[in-house]
Amino acid sequence: MKSWWASLRAKLIASYVGVLVLALATFGAVAVLVIDRDLRASLDTRLTTVARAALNFVDVEGGTARIDERDRAQVFALVSPQIDVAVESARATILSTTPAPPGELLERARTADGLFSLHTAGNGLRAVALPILSNGKPVGSVIAWSSTDWIGDTDRQIAAAFVLAALLLAAVASLAGSSLAQRALDDTLERQRRFTTDAAHELRAPLSVIRAEADLALRKPRDAQAYQAALATIASEAQQMETMVSTLLVAARAQAERSAHVVVDVLAVARGVCLRLQPAAGAKHISVDVATGEAKSTGDPRALERAITAIVHNAIKHTHDGGTIRIWAERRGATWELRVRDGGGGFTSDALQHGLEWFWRGEAARTDDHATGLGLAIASSIARASGGGVTLANADEGGALVTISLPAS
Numbered sequence: 104m105k106s107w108w109a110s111l112r113a114k115l116i117a118s119y120v121g122v123l124v125l126a127l128a129t130f131g132a133v134a135v136l137v138i139d140r141d142l143r144a145s146l147d148t149r150l151t152t153v154a155r156a157a158l159n160f161v162d163v164e165g166g167t168a169r170i171d172e173r174d175r176a177q178v179f180a181l182v183s184p185q186i187d188v189a190v191e192s193a194r195a196t197i198l199s200t201t202p203a204p205p206g207e208l209l210e211r212a213r214t215a216d217g218l219f220s221l222h223t224a225g226n227g228l229r230a231v232a233l234p235i236l237s238n239g240k241p242v243g244s245v246i247a248w249s250s251t252d253w254i255g256d257t258d259r260q261i262a263a264a265f266v267l268a269a270l271l272l273a274a275v276a277s278l279a280g281s282s283l284a285q286r287a288l289d290d291t292l293e294r295q296r297r298f299t300t301d302a303a304h305e306l307r308a309p310l311s312v313i314r315a316e317a318d319l320a321l322r323k324p325r326d327a328q329a330y331q332a333a334l335a336t337i338a339s340e341a342q343q344m345e346t347m348v349s350t351l352l353v354a355a356r357a358q359a360e361r362s363a364h365v366v367v368d369v370l371a372v373a374r375g376v377c378l379r380l381q382p383a384a385g386a387k388h389i390s391v392d393v394a395t396g397e398a399k400s401t402g403d404p405r406a407l408e409r410a411i412t413a414i415v416h417n418a419i420k421h422t423h424d425g426g427t428i429r430i431w432a433e434r435r436g437a438t439w440e441l442r443v444r445d446g447g448g449g450f451t452s453d454a455l456q457h458g459l460e461w462f463w464r465g466e467a468a469r470t471d472d473h474a475t476g477l478g479l480a481i482a483s484s485i486a487r488a489s490g491g492g493v494t495l496a497n498a499d500e501g502g503a504l505v506t507i508s509l510p511a512s
Contacts, residue, residue, distance in 0.1 A: 131265030168192035192243035398432035402489035421447035
């Protein structure tokens with residue numbers, strides 16, 4: 104058991120950390136791509152701006168591009184540490200901010216017009232070439248370029264920072280997740296153990312009666328009437344076991360079902376339930392008053408019908424003959440509250456405290472062979488699965504008041 108628990112806890116922690124790391128990795132990858140794109144777009148803008156500014160200082164005389172010393176100084180003032188500029192005229196470099204512009208760059212610039220990229224001497228370059236025109240004909244070009252290696256370095260530094268952050272968060276998440284998983288699993292295992300123990304206890308009683316009746320019947324010959332009485336007792340206990348098992352299956356479905364939630368009118372479901380249970384209410388001359396209107400929530404219609412059925416059935420069982428059951432809904436912010444008030448004596452203090460627990464039965468119910476102590480627990484489980492809950496109270500006007508809260512659509 105401990106090995107299974109440790110394995111499950113490890114899987115939960117690994118899943119939690121894995122999802123967190125995956126989310127961080129995805130965010131980091133997107134962030135690096137966005138930053139890389141922005142850096143390259145910013146570089147293109149700066150290159151174009153510098154090239155256009157340098158072009159303004161170039162003069163064309165007799166079909167030849169020239170630049171005087173004062174303008175040359177202005178061009179040098181435009182240059183930043185990352186950007187170099189060269190001016191070519193008739194395949195001769197007449198100005199360059201670096202002693203030796205790459206030959207591949209100059210060759211490519213003679214046929215290029217606008218932005219372009221190239222690799223030279225193992226370095227990535229981004230450049231822009233703007234033509235120098237004389238009477239509409241190119242007589243040279245202004246070239247501005249920059250290495251793009253620094254962008255790659257920046258990308259790697261950002262990626263490394265995200266990796267470090269992911270590792271640190273994964274370590275913190277593992278520690279926090281271990282504590283959270285332990286508490287959650289302890290609670291789950293305790294509920295499972297209590298549920299199993301209670302189920303075994305409830306089934307043991309009818310089995311003991313069946314075993315005792317069978318032993319007595321087989322111990323010595325008896326008359327037909329005695330055998331019939333023994334078989335009747337066995338049949339009654341078997342019926343009780345069948346009811347218990349059927350209810351346990353409903354309880355298991357209530358806890359395990361993960362059906363798609365749709366919009367459902369809770370009051371309409373309540374009206375359908377009351378119509379179906381009318382024979383049981385009529386047998387006790389009980390009137391059931393269900394409010395008109397709508398109360399639209401989200402949930403599994405079949406599961407909600409089972410929950411409301413359990414609550415209304417419980418109300419019919421505890422309402423005095425000739426009494427009244429009232430059902431209505433109230434909106435509380437983002438929640439609908441369906442209220443069922445019976446015409447009985449109300450909940451005892453023990454019932455208010457334990458009424459939603461699996462297999463709990465009050466003193467009066469212990470003498471009822473058909474009571475399982477699961478109805479309100481099933482309703483509570485279904486309501487929780489729908490994002491709501493069930494509360495118990497005693498109405499000011501008298502009678503027990505059961506409220507099932509569900510998220511409004």
